[in-house]
Amino acid sequence: MAEHKAHHIGTLSPEMALLGLLFGEPGHGYDLHRKVVSDLGQVWHLSQSQAYSILKRLEAQGDISVEEILQEKLPARQLLSLTAQGRQRFLDWLSAPSGGSTRAIRMEFVTRLYFLSQYQPEKLTEAFQLQKAEALSHIERLEIARSELPDEQIYNRMSLDLRLKQLTTVLEWLDECQKNF
C-alpha cells in the first residue's frame, strides 16, 4: 500500500546512520555503534549486535569494504570504509524525501538533519521544505481516506483523526526546528 517502496528505498533502520558515519571517515563497528548511541540514542535504539549485523549486510551489498588490520597476538580489527557505491547510496538518501509518517519523520528525517548539518549545511532549508511538502501530501491522502470512510467506521475514523492531528503537529515542529539552524 504505497509503503512498500518506502521500505526498500527509504529504509527504516539505522542503516543510513551507519553509512553516514562512515561517510565522514572509516571506522570500526564498535565505534560506529557507540556514536549512534551517544549522538542519536533517542532517535534510534540500536543494540551492538544489531549494529554488527547491519554492517555485515551492508558489506554483503557492497556498500562497505572491510580491511583486516592484523595485530600481533591480538585478534584482527576490521576497519570499515564506504565503497563508491556506498557513498553514492548515502548521498542519494541524504537528498531523498523521508516518508510521511510520524515515525519516519522522527527517525529518518532527524537523522538526515544530523548528517546534512555536517556534510551539506547549505541543503538544510531545502530539506525542511521537502519534508513539509511530504507531510502536507500525506495529510491530503489521509483526508481523502477519511472522507471515503463509511459513517459507521468510527474506530477507523478515530485512528485516522489521530494520525492527521499528529501530522499537523509535525508541521509545527518542523517550523520550530528550523529555527535551530
Next chain:
Amino acid sequence: MAEHKAHHIGTLSPEMALLGLLFGEPGHGYDLHRKVVSDLGQVWHLSQSQAYSILKRLEAQGDISVEEILQEKLPARQLLSLTAQGRQRFLDWLSAPSGGSTRAIRMEFVTRLYFLSQYQPEKLTEAFQLQKAEALSHIERLEIARSELPDEQIYNRMSLDLRLKQLTTVLEWLDECQKNF
C-alpha cells in the same frame, strides 16, 4: 527500558483484536481476519497469514480451542472459541492501561474502545481517564529525559521534542474522542 513488560503484557499485535472478536461468538480464522480488516483496517494492518499464525499461537497458549467441523468431501473447517483462560486474558487486557506511546494509543487504545463499547460501555469513561493519566506520566518521563540531556545533543532533543508534542496532541485527541460516546 520500561517498555519490556509493556510488550509482553500489553501486547502490540492484533492478538487481542482476534481474542476480542471471539469473545463475542465463536468463528473461524477467515471471518476473524475479514472483520479486523473491515472494522479496524486503519488501526491494524493484518495479513491473512498473520492472522492465522497468531491464532495458532493463541491456540498453543491455550487461549483458544479448536473444533474441527468435518464436511463431506470438503476439507474440515476449524471453529475457534475462547477457553476460560482466553476469556480471562481478554477481560484483563480490556481494563489494562495501554502503553504511553503514540503508537500504542493509536492501536491498542482504539482497539480497547472498540471492544469496550461493545462489551462494557459503562467502563468507557474510566478507560479515557486511565489513558490520559498514562499519557501524562509518559510526558513527565520524557520531560525528565529532556532536561537531563546535555546541551550539545540537539538531535536527541529534537526527537524528544517531537515525541512530547505528539503526546500533547494525544491528550487533545482523547478529549475530542470522548465526545463520541
Next chain:
DNA sequence: TTGATACACTCATCCAATGAGTAAGACTGA
C-alpha cells in the same frame, strides 16, 4: 594481583512478517 571496565566482535535462537500456494464451492455472463 585481582577484579572491574573498555574494547571489539561472534553466535545461536526466536519469532514475526511476507508472499505464494492449495483447493473447492459459487456465481456470472456470453
Next chain:
DNA sequence: TCAGTCTTACTCATTGGATGAGTGTATCAA
C-alpha cells in the same frame, strides 16, 4: 453450458530483524 473468476478457508517455506549471551584481550585502579 461452460469457461472464468470470485469467495471461502487455510497452509507453508523462507526471510530477516531483534535479543541476549558469550568470547577474549587490554588496561587501569585499589
